[in-house]
Amino acid sequence: MYELLSTYRTELGYTVATIVFLFIMQFLLRKTAHRVGKRSEINITRTRLMFKYINILIVLIAVFLLSLAWGVGLTELSLVFSSVFAVLGVALFAIWSILSNITSGIILFFSFPYKIGDKIKIHDKESPIEAIIEDIKAFHLHLRTIDGELITYPNNLVLQKAVSLIEKDVYADEGKDSL
Template identity: 40%
Template sequence: MYTQILATTGVAIGYFVVSHLIRKLVVSLGQIKKVPPQRMAYISKYFSGLCLVAAVVIVSLIWSLDYGNLMLFASSIFAIVGVALFAQWSILSNVTSSVIIFFSFPARIGHRIRILDDDETIVGEIVEITLFQVLLRGANGDTISYPNNLLLQKPVIILGDGTDTAPAAASEPPG
């Protein structure tokens, strides 16, 4: 029992250390990519939650929980969560897309983009990138909410970084 307590303590300390390192990594990467603090907090919480689930699984293995009862409980939970996620698959898809956008999407807040959609082409300046959607400001000042998962599925053209306020003047040939 002493070794189980010691191992559980080690897992708890490991969880806090890994969580802290992930948070520092996300913040440093976010600062390099000039990501707002709210998005860094979203991504940090997401990975901390994954670490917590892993720590709980490891602790349950350390304490040798009865696998029969544990598997019955886990399969019941997975069945309920599976039905809920199937009904709301887009929520999970948008959260996952938010993580992908954080690490690899080339457009940032302030960039003007054009999303080539089959039904309608959407043009706007990125105002905010949340856990579920990207908020764009259209030319007429309207706020457009576009789901993260669709943003990764559609072609996106980056028009500018928002610093160019006037259109470029047409160059005239000398003469």
């Protein structure tokens, strides 16, 4: 055991330093996302979705840094990452709308001016929608019309269409009446 530790002392040191660094980065990123969520009054489920994205980013960085620490050369590492990204690129090109909706979901998390419970109108030429935002997911919004119909509206279309606020947080008014 002692021989193993002495042989790989440098690599183990880099591994421990990398793991500590990534835990600190993850903590800071999660704290920042939580602070943005609280300041913007974003629903906790949307904030947790950002936590998942942060975890994925940290894992990718960890794989890269730990590979370097354990002696994988840059040429081998670049070959593996370029191959993986080529396969992912082809796969994501085939399902580009999913990637577009995920990206739109991240943008909506940080800059969408409407909250769950707001009544909005989406100005679509063919079929305008007037509804209450029930939930904001990674791929789509859940909208409830006045008739009670549930509409799932893709996030990328929300960013492409004009959206206006009709009434601010209708659920909050219902909660005040019941108190």
